[in-house]
Amino acid sequence: GPMEDYSPVTAARLENPEPGNWLMTRGTYKGWSYSSLDQINTSNVKSLTPVWTFSTGVDSGHEAPPIVNNGVMFVSTPYSQVIALDAATGDLLWRFKPKLPEGFSALHNTNRGVALYGDKVYHAGLDAMLVALDAKTGKVVWEAKVEDWKTGYYMTMAPLVVKGKILVGVAGGEFGVRGFVQAFDAESGKPVWKTYTVPAPGEPGSDTWQKPDTWKTGGASTWMTGTYDAESNTVYWGTGNASPWFGDQRPGDNLYTSSTLALDGDTGKIKSYFQYHQNESWDWDEMNPPMLVDFQKDGATTKGLLKTARNGYLYWFKRNPDGGISYINAQAYVPQNVFKSIDPKTGRPEVDMAHKPATGKAAQFCPGLWGGKDWPYEAYNPKTGMVYIPSNENHCNNLEGKVEERVPGQWWTGVAIPDLHFSVDTKASFYGEIQAYDVDSGKRVWRNLYPASMMWGSILTTGGGLLFTGGTNDREFRAYHAKTGEQLWHFRTNSGIMAPPSTYEVNGVQYVAVQSGYGVDAAFQQGLMSELVGWQKDVPQGGVVWVFAVSK
Ligand SMILES: O=C(O)c1cc(C(=O)O)c2c(n1)C(=O)C(=O)c1cc(C(=O)O)[nH]c1-2
Numbered sequence: 001g002p003m004e005d006y007s008p009v010t011a012a013r014l015e016n017p018e019p020g021n022w023l024m025t026r027g028t029y030k031g032w033s034y035s036s037l038d039q040i041n042t043s044n045v046k047s048l049t050p051v052w053t054f055s056t057g058v059d060s061g062h063e064a065p066p067i068v069n070n071g072v073m074f075v076s077t078p079y080s081q082v083i084a085l086d087a088a089t090g091d092l093l094w095r096f097k098p099k100l101p102e103g104f105s106a107l108h109n110t111n112r113g114v115a116l117y118g119d120k121v122y123h124a125g126l127d128a129m130l131v132a133l134d135a136k137t138g139k140v141v142w143e144a145k146v147e148d149w150k151t152g153y154y155m156t157m158a159p160l161v162v163k164g165k166i167l168v169g170v171a172g173g174e175f176g177v178r179g180f181v182q183a184f185d186a187e188s189g190k191p192v193w194k195t196y197t198v199p200a201p202g203e204p205g206s207d208t209w210q211k212p213d214t215w216k217t218g219g220a221s222t223w224m225t226g227t228y229d230a231e232s233n234t235v236y237w238g239t240g241n242a243s244p245w246f247g248d249q250r251p252g253d254n255l256y257t258s259s260t261l262a263l264d265g266d267t268g269k270i271k272s273y274f275q276y277h278q279n280e281s282w283d284w285d286e287m288n289p290p291m292l293v294d295f296q297k298d299g300a301t302t303k304g305l306l307k308t309a310r311n312g313y314l315y316w317f318k319r320n321p322d323g324g325i326s327y328i329n330a331q332a333y334v335p336q337n338v339f340k341s342i343d344p345k346t347g348r349p350e351v352d353m354a355h356k357p358a359t360g361k362a363a364q365f366c367p368g369l370w371g372g373k374d375w376p377y378e379a380y381n382p383k384t385g386m387v388y389i390p391s392n393e394n395h396c397n398n399l400e401g402k403v404e405e406r407v408p409g410q411w412w413t414g415v416a417i418p419d420l421h422f423s424v425d426t427k428a429s430f431y432g433e434i435q436a437y438d439v440d441s442g443k444r445v446w447r448n449l450y451p452a453s454m455m456w457g458s459i460l461t462t463g464g465g466l467l468f469t470g471g472t473n474d475r476e477f478r479a480y481h482a483k484t485g486e487q488l489w490h491f492r493t494n495s496g497i498m499a500p501p502s503t504y505e506v507n508g509v510q511y512v513a514v515q516s517g518y519g520v521d522a523a524f525q526q527g528l529m530s531e532l533v534g535w536q537k538d539v540p541q542g543g544v545v546w547v548f549a550v551s552k
């Protein structure tokens with residue numbers, strides 16, 4: 001089998017992955033979710049058929065892409081399992097099934113993928129443990145405690161490998177944790193650096209926490225994988241909402257909540273940052289990092305960053321030679337009623353206070369707390385020059401805050417889950433959609449509307465001129481024409497698909513792979529939609545790895 005000559009993953013391979021492999025969650029450090037493979041293309045995709053499937057035996061939301069290294073596939077599942085499979089045949093090679101601690105529960109029982117380096121597989125567990133597994137056997141090589149899960153920290157993202165270090169971020173923004181990004185030595189598991197995303201008194205930015213001690217529980221969790229610019233050795237990492245949710249309880253801008261941080265890859269030092277909205281009060285985590293995309297501006301190619309924000313805006317930045325972030329422009333990609341304007345120089349929004357919830361003051365805001373988009377990945381195709389955004393419209397929340405005492409490890413947002421007051425425009429002709437924008441002009445080129453579903457699918461785009469995604473409540477996996485948005489193929493799977501598809505090649509055959517397995521917030525929202533507009537309450541659950549190829 002393919003394990004006998006397992007090929008170690010080097011820093012050079014990660015910087016320049018072979019087209020036939022999918023070595024990290026979004027394909028490359030740039031975060032494009034793009035593969036140059038083109039054997040499957042717009043003319044033959046109609047003949048795409050399943051070649052093998054594998055039941056994970058796990059329920060809840062599967063959010064990890066199949067990671068593939070020369071014929072070996074690694075998938076992770078909810079509840080922190082890792083499964084190694086023969087990427088061509090679906091044979092099970094090994095399974096890592098950790099025992100989660102007694103009494104353990106997480107708000108989001110999911111995982112977004114493993115990282116590969118050397119002859120090891122790295123996995124960030126819900127119990128806030130980072131484990132290194134032997135890629136050939138699945139045996140634990142080392143374990144590192146990132147945090148104490150009892151205090152509200154958990155981990156859901158895929159680690160990021162940077163020059164022999166394994167970088168992880170934490171979740172817990174709804175529990176009042178203090179976020180950080182931490183790096184561990186890939187060989188030994190020893191901690192190398194740790195950068196908090198909320199400054200302590202005396203550190204730069206600490207004056208943005210005006211009320212004593214609010215910084216200690218300030219949120220800014222780091223629950224999605226960063227992107228990386230090897231040239232400037234800069235890691236771009238996103239941060240989540242501030243805690244608790246209502247900004248009047250923690251006066252100030254609250255750096256670095258809902259921001260992108262530019263970190264030095266060797267030391268973790270904060271080089272630069274951009275905060276999308278200040279004194280966060282909408283649960284608009286800005287956890288996704290920007291993609292590294294170059295675009296035309298004023299007749300010249302600009303080394304840039306493109307960020308699809310949960311706050312409903314699409315942002316263009318300049319990536320400075322030292323990795324620093326300079327604001328260029330932003331435009332709404334879904335209707336949003338919170339920003340009155342955005343300062344053209346700084347990118348700082350002016351907020352309409354009528355749509356900013358506070359303690360004892362209810363306010364409605366749109367899009368609602370799940371944002372213009374939540375975590376599912378947008379994609380960039382260099383052949384079309386377009387960014388593809390899985391987004392949602394015509395939904396709002398109406399929140400009113402309360403002062404609550406914090407109990408470590410418990411929901412602490414200032415509003416109870418039954419009081420989230422999610423609403424939708426029941427007359428709307430659609431809710432979910434895919435939108436394609438030209439990254440040079442910012443013009444929308446096409447959109448595809450889903451009248452009876454939200455869109456929670458990560459997007460893969462390919463050199464074959466295609467987009468692959470699921471994300472809808474009808475269990476479909478679909479292929480679209482990247483230029484026109486025309487649907488070219490679809491296949492009904494076992495469950496709903498949120499996980500990012502990936503594509504790879506073994507023995508000259510191109511495969512497209514994806515995990516189907518609905519759950520977590522998409523399922524939560526689907527339940528609410530069943531009350532509001534009568535959609536079926538449950539989308540079937542249970543994880544299956546699907547692998548497709550074009551039949552010859
Ligand atoms: O603040 C946080 O730490 C945090 C963590 C996570 C997570 O780790 O999955 C989510 C969120 N927030 C969140 O706001 C959110 O909407 C969300 C959706 C999902 C999901 O997996 O579908 N996770 C999370």
Ligand SMILES: [Ca+2]
Nearest residue numbers: 173240241285
């Ligand atoms: Ca959050």
